[in-house]
Amino acid sequence: MTSNIIKANIMVALMYPASFYTSSLSSILWIGLSMISITVLTYQSPELGGWNKHQLFAVQGVYSIILGTMYFMFGENFKKLIRLINKGDLDLLLTKPVDSQFLVSVGENKIHQLSRVLGGIILLTYALSALHVNVGIRDIIQFLFFMLLSCIIIYSIWFLLVTLTIWLTNLFNIDELFTHLTGLSRYPLEVFRYLNRYLFYLVLPLVIITSVPTQIILKKPDLWLMIAAVLVAGILFFCSRMFWFFALKFYTSASS
């Protein structure tokens, strides 16, 4: 079944080659210009919130891998979910004997987002080699575990936002808001230390998405932030499930 889904998604990507090329080009451009921006920003001040140029490259690489993966996995499915809710066609999925949150979250993949993931991996590898960081198997396992937690955090925030469309059926720019929310993760936590305490805690879940995995791969982990990442991922995922089932009580179908 999985291989059929993958085949179908590859065929869709091949049907629209222009989309594939523009997406790949924008990923390359985005990564290139991010590197130039960081080089400019750290030109006279070698550190930004205690992070040097190559460490900031690593943050951008991690950001690109996580966001690319999330858009690859869920981008199309959440768009489809909004359309289903808008047209009142969601009940076709709700009647199936499978967990509804799982069913609305998977199925279609945006293959061309993988160019963003690949770009992120190249940027991260370059940063690690420039910093002369020796990465062992244990570091990679720890890194992947916290990347998974970051994905859970992003998934939960995104799903919470998309669930709002059950009440706000006219909402069609959730995607853009989500992209800008995750923009907070492009820079390390220390950049936001000038925020007042309440605002800082508000942006914390978004900022730890990239900060924690990057700290781990750079071998400067912060135990408190690691604990925070585990807690935030657990709490947000739980909230996303509870909110989804609560919202379904208010869903009104158009067909039945």
Next chain:
Amino acid sequence: MSLITSKKYLMIFKNTWDEYSAYRINFVFWRVRVVLRFLITYFLWSAIYSSQQNYFGYNRQSMLSYVLLTYLVSNFVFATRTQDIGSEINEGRLTNYLLRPINYFTGLIARDISDKFINFIFTVVEFVFLLNIFQPPIFFQTNFNIVVFSIIGFLGSIVIYFYISILLGFIGFWSAEIWGIRFIFMVLLDFFAGTLFPIDILPAIVTKILLFTPFPYMFYFPIKIYLGRLSLNEIILGFGVLCTWIFLLKSLVMIVWNKGLRIYSAEGR
């Protein structure tokens, strides 16, 4: 413009306003997005100036003023409905405008003025709110002539973005893949228009080349005039390049529009 003609465009203005009232949550989300974008840049620069007093000739006050002004200018430059053109062509909705006794481009201007007006109201409220919370150091220009020049430059930036955005929308005549190209343009705009940092902190040769492209005239140029960091010669030269781009882009828009209409098939209607 006769009274009847102006009433038609006034109706378009009102309709756009009403659309925003109908989709107000979308608009609120759009404003959240704009403020977020500003805050990220603002905190990035605040972090840089925590260890530096002077950065490429900009002190903290002038750089944070630059960032704040970029936010203000972007609220007007980006407040446009021209980004809908591509989907209107692809879905055949362009026909709705072609069948009406209105000039398509004047209609676009009426829609844009409405969009900018509603964004202006929100910008004022947000601006007061942000000033109270963060109390950023702001540079006030007291030279009347410079203020007038910067306002003219600011109006020019709106016109340049208006034409470029129309051109990007007109790709819809030939392709359904508009989003990707618009995204690439936005990535380039972020960097070359000076929204993240003033482009004169780049190597001199890069800045010189960029000043002959339309990008800096959308943000960098009017803000630099306001901050009083351009000489009279630089301002005159800048206005020369700005006017040339407006003329070129307007001509290009008309050429592409006429060619596009010939192949427009109202697909999707």
